[in-house]
Amino acid sequence: MSSLPDTPQLQHRFTQHCRTGIRTTLPGVAPDRLTHYRQAIRHMVKDTMESAYPITCANIPARKWEGMVRTFFARHACTSYQVWKLPLEFYTYAVENNWDDVYDIPYLSDLLAFEWAEIEVFNMEDIAPAAFVSTGHWLETPLVLNPEYRLLSFKYPVHREARRARLLKEKGAWFVLLHREPGTGNVKFTGISPWLAFVIEQLAAGITVKDILEYAPQLGITVTEELEKDTLAFLTDMQQQHFVFGFQP
Template structure:
């Protein structure tokens, strides 16, 4: 490498200042002007995170949000060369550093997970849609589903509540399925019961509905005609909403 150790060190010191605000041993700069770089770098991070997590930004206490973004910007070495993917690293950093406990926001991980999934689905590369037929036997045949989806399990209903007190009051087991509409590219989400979340998970694994129903007693679920018929009704409704594509030909 042609770069001298000194120049390398200068570049490191400058970039570290931009991320952390700590002035290292750096000469030959206008210190008042350096502050602009730090501000600009932080603003890029802040803008990207506000855009990616609009619900969190709008509803978490401003001081906590600012503290999180500043810590992330200064402490985390971002690996993505695409700015739009940086918020995934923010979410991961939040989980790894137990920000939900540190900032006393028990539902933080759920909220960041939900918002990231929405953004990721909206932007992600197109996945091939398998060949399918529209008609078939709902119980016996393999049901083909929209491949662009995320099935998420939450402790808190962050997908439908923004009020902290209401969110905390409704701690439990929540399931949300997000998927991208083929024509518009818009992301839809539906709340699922634990049973339907299990059904969707198994259908995505290629299990037929009759086999899923046969397994239900192991989950302490009593299989009745009503359960079967209501599950089929749900899937038929999902076909009209383009989550269910059809049946394997």
């Protein structure tokens, strides 16, 4: 059945009212019902953001948080038809509008990115890993990694700290590995050094640990027995955590 000619205009007026609170009238709709519709939708958006960003919500002033959600809802024309993806548009809007400065929260983008990445990894489509075997040479055999992961870099250690004063004191280069555990679907995150972040990038490209270590001096890194030992210990631990699956056949 075809829509009436003015249906798009009526839909626009309805959504504008829900988003901004600007009064309007719609044929056949009582004004008090419009208020209820707006409240219901606003609560849905607010609940969605607070569920997606619990750390952000809990650790910034309530007025700022409510102002962010209100501004986003009123001014951003959402495009996703899946509610669980709405927080991504919130994060993108915050970055595009420089909310780190606007709300004087320098680590806001990092914090939102970290919390969104956990959602993204949890909900990502299944990716079949490459073929692998359980035994091999840690230095000379290419490793097979869990393909369901994200490697993130931050200016602030938002993965381990939420208090403003401490975060601001620890500005630097921070790296976090998130991966989805096979079977359970749980998302795990691990704070790692810049060196280990580089190692993971190279391993994902099929480079062996031996070749990575041999290249390290070109990065200004001195290769020692301790560095090699710590690197292999990390990879062994990552195998226990189901990020390293095994060795290429």
